[in-house]
Amino acid sequence: xxxxxxxxxxxxxxxxxxxxxxxxxxxxxxxxxxxxxxxxxxxxxxxxxxxxxxxxxxxxxxxxxxxxxxxxxxxxxxxxxxxxxxxxxxxxxxxxxxxxxxxxxxxxxxxxxxxxxxxxxxxxxxxxxxxxxxxxxxxxxxxxxxxxxxxxxxxxxxxxxxxxxxxxxxxxxxxxxxxxxxxxxxxxxxxxxxxxxxxxxxxxxxxxxxxxxxxxxxxxxxxx
Amino acid sequence: xxxxxxxxxxxxxxxxxxxxxxxxxxxxxxxxxxxxxxxxxxxxxxxxxxxxxxxxxxxxxxxxxxxxxxxxxxxxxxxxxxxxxxxxxxxxxxxxxxxxxxxxxxxxxxxxxxxxxxxxxxxxxxxxxxxxxxxxxxxxxxxxxxxxxxxxxxxxxxxxxxxxxxxxxxxxxxxxxxxxxxxxxxxxxxxxxxxxxxxxxxxxxxxxxxxxxxxxxxxxxxxxxxxxxxxxxx
Amino acid sequence: xxxxxxxxxxxxxxxxxxxxxxxxxxxxxxxxxxxxxxxxxxxxxxxxxxxxxxxxxxxxxxxxxxxxxxxxxxxxxxxxxxxxxxxxxxxxxxxxxxxxxxxxxxxxxxxxxxxxxxxxxxxxxxxxxxxxxxxxxxxxxxxxxxxxxxxxxxxxxxxxxxxxxxxxxxxxxxxxxxxxxxxxxxxxxxxxxxxxxxxxxxxxxxxxxxxxxxxxxxxxxxxxxxxxxxxxxxxxxxxx
Numbered sequence: 001x002x003x004x005x006x007x008x009x010x011x012x013x014x015x016x017x018x019x020x021x022x023x024x025x026x027x028x029x030x031x032x033x034x035x036x037x038x039x040x041x042x043x044x045x046x047x048x049x050x051x052x053x054x055x056x057x058x059x060x061x062x063x064x065x066x067x068x069x070x071x072x073x074x075x076x077x078x079x080x081x082x083x084x085x086x087x088x089x090x091x092x093x094x095x096x097x098x099x100x101x102x103x104x105x106x107x108x109x110x111x112x113x114x115x116x117x118x119x120x121x122x123x124x125x126x127x128x129x130x131x132x133x134x135x136x137x138x139x140x141x142x143x144x145x146x147x148x149x150x151x152x153x154x155x156x157x158x159x160x161x162x163x164x165x166x167x168x169x170x171x172x173x174x175x176x177x178x179x180x181x182x183x184x185x186x187x188x189x190x191x192x193x194x195x196x197x198x199x200x201x202x203x204x205x206x207x208x209x210x211x212x213x214x215x216x217x218x219x220x221x222x223x224x
Numbered sequence: 225x226x227x228x229x230x231x232x233x234x235x236x237x238x239x240x241x242x243x244x245x246x247x248x249x250x251x252x253x254x255x256x257x258x259x260x261x262x263x264x265x266x267x268x269x270x271x272x273x274x275x276x277x278x279x280x281x282x283x284x285x286x287x288x289x290x291x292x293x294x295x296x297x298x299x300x301x302x303x304x305x306x307x308x309x310x311x312x313x314x315x316x317x318x319x320x321x322x323x324x325x326x327x328x329x330x331x332x333x334x335x336x337x338x339x340x341x342x343x344x345x346x347x348x349x350x351x352x353x354x355x356x357x358x359x360x361x362x363x364x365x366x367x368x369x370x371x372x373x374x375x376x377x378x379x380x381x382x383x384x385x386x387x388x389x390x391x392x393x394x395x396x397x398x399x400x401x402x403x404x405x406x407x408x409x410x411x412x413x414x415x416x417x418x419x420x421x422x423x424x425x426x427x428x429x430x431x432x433x434x435x436x437x438x439x440x441x442x443x444x445x446x447x448x449x450x451x452x453x454x455x456x457x458x
Numbered sequence: 459x460x461x462x463x464x465x466x467x468x469x470x471x472x473x474x475x476x477x478x479x480x481x482x483x484x485x486x487x488x489x490x491x492x493x494x495x496x497x498x499x500x501x502x503x504x505x506x507x508x509x510x511x512x513x514x515x516x517x518x519x520x521x522x523x524x525x526x527x528x529x530x531x532x533x534x535x536x537x538x539x540x541x542x543x544x545x546x547x548x549x550x551x552x553x554x555x556x557x558x559x560x561x562x563x564x565x566x567x568x569x570x571x572x573x574x575x576x577x578x579x580x581x582x583x584x585x586x587x588x589x590x591x592x593x594x595x596x597x598x599x600x601x602x603x604x605x606x607x608x609x610x611x612x613x614x615x616x617x618x619x620x621x622x623x624x625x626x627x628x629x630x631x632x633x634x635x636x637x638x639x640x641x642x643x644x645x646x647x648x649x650x651x652x653x654x655x656x657x658x659x660x661x662x663x664x665x666x667x668x669x670x671x672x673x674x675x676x677x678x679x680x681x682x683x684x685x686x687x688x689x690x691x692x693x694x695x696x697x698x
Contacts, residue, residue, distance in 0.1 A: 003565040007565075010559060010563060014551070018550040021550045021589075081548070082543075082544025082545070082546060085510075086546030086560070086605075088512055089510065090535065090563040091534075091536040091564060091565070092532055223514055224507065224513040224514065
């Protein structure tokens with residue numbers, strides 16, 4: 001068990017280390033996120049009486065679209081460098097590799113969010129941030145990383161790879177997006193945490209369910 | 225193994241008779257729905273087609289889900305053939321359900337499309353299983369294709385209830401422009417129509433079983449053809 | 459119990475309908491150096507990948523020290539080192555960071571002295587703080603050998619380690635392998651290069667069309683005798 005956690009941690013550490021050096025993934029995710037927010041801003045500016053009403057949708061859609069850039073790279077980088085075999089040779093249950101890669105993707109997306117949120121506060125000129133909102137954003141991002149990471153490992157073995165990943169991922173992510181957007185609307189309109197509890201429960205259940213399924217199926221995804 | 229050819233033929237004939245009976249029951253035997261507006265009474269009869277299609281599609285996806293799990297456990301090609309056959313049928317029945325639902329919506333609610341939880345969920349399900357076949361199409365090596373498709377099939381099936389819940393909760397909070405039917409009675413199903421409803425459902429179940437058996441038998445034929453091609457160095 | 463370290467019984471592997479390995483039986487004694495020759499597509503890589511637990515056989519079994527690999531793949535991996543044409547290294551990590559990463563994957567304690575020892579042995583200690591992306595192909599391949607030997611595995615699997623190396627680098631690698639092979643380590647290597655392979659081997663196998671068609675002690679056969687035999691099998695293999 002100690003070795004298992006060590007492997008999870010060292011894969012996370014390795015991905016962060018490489019990202020700090022190359023900044024490939026983070027830069028493209030962040031630039032994409034800024035562009036998306038600006039485009040949404042222009043798209044809604046003249047047609048929507050109060051721009052703040054589109055914040056929940058813009059936030060979740062931007063997170064989803066920029067997140068998929070990072071998720072797509074997660075396993076492609078291992079596969080193309082041939083280093084995937086090196087990970088699979090580790091004398092440990094292979095789900096440890098999944099959890100290491102998943103946590104790395106989670107950190108990437110959270111960092112992009114940490115950059116995106118203040119930017120949106122400035123662009124939309126409204127402070128819509130609150131603790132419950134950050135919490136549901138975290139839970140939603142977790143679900144996104146959980147499912148996205150295993151689909152990234154799956155898509156990397158196909159001919160179409162990056163094109164396929166969003167097609168596989170988005171229909172399954174729908175409950176998280178619905179719950180996330182709905183709860184964000186609620187918090188911006190001053191609803192209490194108790195009112196929004198069912199959305200938390202939905203995302204929480206989604207996260208738990210798919211962590212378990214990913215844990216059980218990852219070995220089948222990477223075996224030959 | 226695959227059903228013998230004569231058994232398959234008998235099954236096909238039974239399913240055909242069942243469907244002919246279903247058409248008779250739905251269009252002629254069943255009385256008009258008196259509790260709905262007279263202008264949509266003919267349209268109401270679509271329920272005998274729409275609801276069994278929806279149930280058959282869910283049954284198909286359940287079969288695909290179980291087969292996917294069995295494939296991962298046993299690695300036997302039979303379960304891959306089952307999973308892909310059932311998923312295909314699921315798509316066909318889902319399209320039938322979405323289109324018939326939409327056709328009913330036009331006279332009843334004056335729109336082809338509503339964000340009714342069931343209709344929306346079915347459309348998402350359609351996209352899920354189109355993605356399933358895109359995944360299959362993007363992998364050349366048969367055992368890898370079967371393995372990865374099985375994993376996706378499991379994820380896809382489990383997401384269906386979550387999607388349904390999220391859309392339903394969304395709609396109950398927001399005002400809905402068009403009032404969706406909250407139960408079957410609003411579809412106009414009186415007790416004197418239950419007979420026709422039961423027969424059509426049973427007929428669709430038979431149709432589903434017959435189509436699945438045929439599709440699986442076709443799947444085996446495809447496998448044999450590929451094996452023959454290999455042997456002849458095609 | 460037999461004395462063989464690696465026991466392969468009726469091993470078959472098919473990718474869908476394409477049969478790559480068609481029944482391999484082989485026992486390898488501890489401490490031996492076995493070289494497998496064969497043309498492209500003969501199944502050499504697939505065979506080594508199965509031994510390395512990266513691929514699962516369709517049927518048949520592999521036992522290492524009497525343990526069926528299927529029963530405990532995690533435990534078996536501790537005993538294996540693998541060198542492939544891909545170096546399995548991260549270009550954006552330094553030489554030292556790469557080895558530290560692998561040391562932790564293998565759960566090694568106090569890996570630093572071992573890392574230093576290996577980097578010195580492959581002549582890259584002075585470059586330990588440089589990113590692997592700045593290394594030449596030969597240096598990368600030496601790093602790959604250091605990486606594979608890091609956890610001191612009793613079995614070393616090499617899948618065409620000389621591919622893409624210039625003759626000089628390949629020569630250096632052969633010397634390195636002979637030196638660190640020692641008498642305890644069991645080495646299993648595939649290559650196209652008959653001369654270089656013979657230098658290292660004490661047993662020679664030829665794998666064609668998913669079957670082992672030739673198996674002899676290396677000291678009983680010279681390059682001049684092996685060449686025509688190999689050409690004959692490979693020519694035959696191309697037809698079937």
